[in-house]
Amino acid sequence: MKQCPEHVVEYMHEYLDGDISQQHEKELRTHLKSCDTCKEHMNELTNVVAFIKSAAAISVPAGFTTNVMHRIPMKPRALKGVQRFLRRHPMLVAAVVFLILMSATLFSSFNNSQQFSVTKAPGLIVEGETVTVPVGETIKSDLVVENGNLVVEGNVEGDVTVVNGKYMASTANVTGNVEEINESFEWLWYSIKNGVKKLFSTAD
Amino acid sequence: MDPLINKRIKQVLKGDQSAYADIVSLYQQSLHQVCYRMLGNKEEAEDAAQEAFIKAYIHLHTYDQKRKFSTWLYRIATNLCIDRIRKKKPDYYLDAEVPGTEGLDMYSQLAVDELLPEEELERMELQERIQYEISRLPDKYRAVIILKYIEELPLQEISDILDIPLGTVKTRVHRGREALRKQLGDL
Incomplete structure (x- = not known):
């Protein structure tokens, strides 16, 4: 028995899928005429298709739709515009939430800490x-x-910061920077700057 | 896409639950058929098809209306059936010795319901035989053969449903046909 080219079976399947080229089809037909083994193979495949296609439609059990409708959850999970937006942009949402929480802690520390406080240093007079x-x-x-x-009437060898208050100096002598903070926004900036500075100073 | 279906989907999404009944009755035949052919059991098929519709309902907001609805539904149903088939498969090791026996492993317990004797096959009715042969196919080939020859879907759509490349669908159809050819032998 001569060896049939391997692609013949390939062509059979192309034929059965209905996407065989004219040239392949021609080749297949010529080969099948001359080779009984392949002809048999082709017949069997055609029979397989016919066999499976003869499967009868299975009727749907009575009351199928009603049963489904009974089983579906009561509230439809329709997403409203806002929900859909939140679902589609998780990173944006996370960033916004983060900012809100961050600013909340900072602003609250500005607004809530209304009590007077001062850095302790020897020689200060508090009235x-x-x-x-x-x-x-x-x-x-x-x-x-x-x-x-x-x-300040004497000397300060360092930075001076006044939050929510007035800085008054006549003949003052401050070697560092003088800062007066009265707005929430400035307070925020100051807190961030301070945080960064602390970070670096602890790193040192 | 089908304007009627899209209209019903929009109604459901807006909260009109009863609009879903139309969708179910339109597709119940196809989905139930696929489930039955995949699972080979009427009760299980009904349950699986119902579950597929419920899943589709719950996740309806994720359905992209630019695509074909039936493809999306078929995908839910076939995934569900494949899961069920996998769960049904025994999770014990075939090589393990059967407790209380000596040298008897699970292979010896298995053969019985896997293959039927020739004479029994001959007594089977055609429809019974068809389902039997389908159920003997490996799951990979079973899904494509069912979608191709029972649901008569185009290969491209099968590729979308199963989320595998078109080339893979073709290969599986080919191998499925060859497997059936060997199973049927002299029919």
């Missing part, structure tokens, strides 16, 4: 909500006053 650096006194550290006023 009510006014902090005074007396004449002739030298503070050798940074000075932060929250929710109070600062009057």
Whole structure:
């Protein structure tokens, strides 16, 4: 028995799929005429198709639709515009949530910490909500006053920051930067700057 | 796409649950048929087809209306059936020794319902025989043969339903046909 070319079976399937080229079909037909084994193979495949296609339609059980409708959950899960938007942009949502939470903590620390506070340093005079650096006194550290006023009459060897208050100086001598913070936004900026500075100073 | 179906889908999405009944009755025949051919059991087929419709209902908002609805439904149903077939498969090892016996492994317990003797096959009615031969096909080929020859879907659509390349669908159809040819032998 001579060996049939392998592609003949391939062509048979192309033929059965209905996407055989004219040339392949011609080749297949010529081969089938001359080869009984392949002709038999082709017949069997055609029979297989006919056999499977003769499967009768199975009727749907009575009351199928009603049963499905009974089983579906009561509330349809239709998504409204907002929900759909949230579902489609998870990163955006995460970023927004993060920002909201972040700013909330910062703003609340601005608004809630209404009580007066001051960096402790020897030589400072505190009267009510006014902090005074007396004449002739030298503070050798940074000075932060929250929710109070600062009057500098002596010397400060460091930065001065006043939050929610007034900085008053006459003949003051401050070696560092002087900052006065009265707006939430500035407070935010100050907190961030401070945070970064702390980060670097601990890294050192 | 089918404007009526799209209209019904929009109604369901807007909260009109009863519009879904039309969708079910339109596709119940096809889905039930596919499930039956895949699973080979009427009760299980009904349950699977119902589950497919319920799943489709729950996830209706994810359906892309630019695509064919039936393709999406078929996909849900075939995935569900393939899952069920896998779960039905025994999860014990065939090589394991049967407890209480000596040298008797699971292979010896298996053969009985896998292959029927010749004379029994001959007594089978045609319809019974068709389902028997389909159920003997490996799942990979079974799905494509059912979609191609019982649902008579184009190969491209089968590729969309099963989410496999067109070339793979063709190969599976070819191998499925060859497998059936060998199974049928002298029919």
